[in-house]
Amino acid sequence: MKPTGYYNIIFKRKSIRKYETTPIEENKLDEISFYLGTLKPMYEDIKTEMKIVPLKDIKSLRPIKAPHYVLIYSEVKDGYLENAGFLLQQVDLYLSANGMGSCWVGMAKPAKEMSTNKSLEFVIALAFGKPMEPLHRESLIEFxxxxxxxxxxxxxxxxxxxxxxxxxxxxxxxxxxxxxxxxxxxxxxxxxxxxxxxxxxxxxxxxxxxxxxxxxxxxxxxxxxxxxxxxxxxxxxxxxxxxxxxxxxxx
Structure with missing residues (x-):
């Protein structure tokens, strides 16, 4: 789906906090991994890396029990936090458009070093999986x-x-x-x-x-x-x- 296709998802997406424990199928995870490599950055000159990891590789005081997490790592320079949000929101909308739930998790961290580039800093995580609650809002009133x-x-x-x-x-x-x-x-x-x-x-x-x-x-x-x-x-x-x-x- 082209970026223009995600516009309509904006008006019905929501944060999902209840998930099936069953992992996403491998072929779908491969599609998500491929999509991660196509994202448009907010700032082209900021190096980033994304990883898909299972719940067992996440530590958090209040974990969202989703089977998968997307982690984003970044070079630390002006605008890197905004750039991370810009990138990962494309993933959030992609998942919602393709029948999967997701939720930003500000308190989650990787349980161990995941980045292949040691100079990059972990920024934030996005939990995702098969939803156990309605995936989309039915009306703007719900926002x-x-x-x-x-x-x-x-x-x-x-x-x-x-x-x-x-x-x-x-x-x-x-x-x-x-x-x-x-x-x-x-x-x-x-x-x-x-x-x-x-x-x-x-x-x-x-x-x-x-x-x-x-x-x-x-x-x-x-x-x-x-x-x-x-x-x-x-x-x-x-x-x-x-x-x-x-x-x-x-x-």
Whole structure:
């Protein structure tokens, strides 16, 4: 399925927390592994690696008992967390489109070293498997999300930002705010206080990548493309309580 095909999944996907213990068939795992090699990164210059591992290779205080996990490792540089979210959200939507459930697991870690590149850092995991609960939402009413007016002051960008509005986020924090207009969307992330920063700053940036992935997919759906740029004016005029992340130039 091309990226444009995942747009409709945005409006019905949900996080699955109950799974069959039966593993996914080997041929399907091979298809997923192949798909991992086709993902579009948010930033081309950041090295990443993904691994599919069984539950036994995961440690977590509150594990999701799914038979499989996708782990993402990354080179640590500016934008690497957003890039990881952008990449792994494509996997989340792919799984949902192909009859499998998935769930972001911020507290999960590999039980042992998995990366073939020792210079890469583990970022986050995505649990997946055959769902033991309804895979999709039946209505937008089931989404517990802020309104567009609460997350944006742009004009003429609603068709793209509606997709971002529905993006998943850690503890449903929805840390994003979007400003701009006239083919520009400036993305901002809420600032965390000292205590919350320890727990949420990393996750919030991953969430920003997820939301920007949804904007990209919506743009593709409507026959447009995006370019990510740094806009100095937008950076210097961040809304109070927010940090500038990136500007999405819609083409």
């Amino acid at each position: 517990k999300r802020k309104s567009l007016e609460d997350i944006s002051n742009t004009s003429g960008m609603n068709e793209l930002l509606e997709a971002a509005r529905l993006a998943p986020s850690g503890i449903n924090s929805q840390p994003w705010f979007f400003a701009g207009g006239e083919s520009m969307i400036h993305a901002y992330c809420i600032k965390s206080n000292i205590l919350k920063a320890i727990l949420y700053e990393k996750i919030n940036k991953i969430d920003m990548g997820i939301a920007i992935c949804h904007i990209w997919l919506a743009a593709k759906h409507f026959g447009k493309d995006i370019q990510l740029i740094c806009n100095k004016e937008a950076e210097d005029h961040a809304p109070k309580g927010y940090d500038y992340i990136v500007t999405v130039e819609v083409q």
